[in-house]
Amino acid sequence: MKGIVFVKFNEFIEEVWGDEFWDELLSEANLASEGVYTTVATYDDEELFTLVGLVVVKKGISAKDAQFAFGKWVFKELYNLAPPGAHDFKDVFEFLHAVQDFIHVEVKKLNPDALLPEFEFLSETPNVLTFKYLSPRKLCYFCEGIIHGLAEHTGQDIKVSQPECEHEAGEQCVIEVEKV
Numbered sequence: 001m002k003g004i005v006f007v008k009f010n011e012f013i014e015e016v017w018g019d020e021f022w023d024e025l026l027s028e029a030n031l032a033s034e035g036v037y038t039t040v041a042t043y044d045d046e047e048l049f050t051l052v053g054l055v056v057v058k059k060g061i062s063a064k065d066a067q068f069a070f071g072k073w074v075f076k077e078l079y080n081l082a083p084p085g086a087h088d089f090k091d092v093f094e095f096l097h098a099v100q101d102f103i104h105v106e107v108k109k110l111n112p113d114a115l116l117p118e119f120e121f122l123s124e125t126p127n128v129l130t131f132k133y134l135s136p137r138k139l140c141y142f143c144e145g146i147i148h149g150l151a152e153h154t155g156q157d158i159k160v161s162q163p164e165c166e167h168e169a170g171e172q173c174v175i176e177v178e179k180v
């Protein structure tokens with residue numbers, strides 16, 4: 001994954017649990033990069049999974065909650081990096097379409113080595129949007145968190161659920177976003 005994700009994960013951990021906790025994670029994780037992350041480089045996905053795994057053990061939270069919390073926190077950071085035109089969308093559903101049709105496309109053009117999920121939209125009513133989250137990285141809980149961060153940004157109340165999830169014996173991840 002791109003260094004930006006690691007740099008932001010570092011900031012997230014330090015903001016929530018402090019600099020010493022980040023140092024503690026690095027001293028136990030034994031990472032090839034030694035945790036000296038820069039936004040321009042790319043790092044092995046496994047490093048992120050190792051760090052999340054250590055947070056889970058040390059803080060007694062589930063991997064799901066850890067990924068979700070990071071996703072919710074990181075939305076505003078991604079938003080600040082978003083390509084011109086991405087700031088015009090005021091609605092969660094419109095924004096989610098824009099991520100698939102335009103925002104992640106632009107991100108990929110600027111960073112050809114970025115690894116991004118695909119969203120396959122399945123159905124949409126005025127209040128409920130359903131899509132498949134497709135990614136070999138299986139970060140659907142991170143994705144749920146980002147969607148909550150997005151809704152906080154647009155000022156909309158939403159519920160996010162997964163009628164089917166690869167982590168819950170499903171064949172794929174289907175994310176349902178409901179405006180409440």
Ligand code: HEM
Nearest residue numbers: 001002078079081082099114115116117135137139143146
């Ligand atoms: C605000 C504008 C956004 C920008 C600029 C952006 C950009 C990015 C970048 C740079 C990455 C890392 C790629 C890599 O490490 O190789 C990423 C990953 C990801 N993005 Fe976005 N993103 C945005 C919005 C969203 C939204 C709203 C969602 C949720 C629906 C989302 C879902 C994800 C997920 C789940 C990943 C992790 C990779 C994966 O699942 O395979 N992004 N995005």
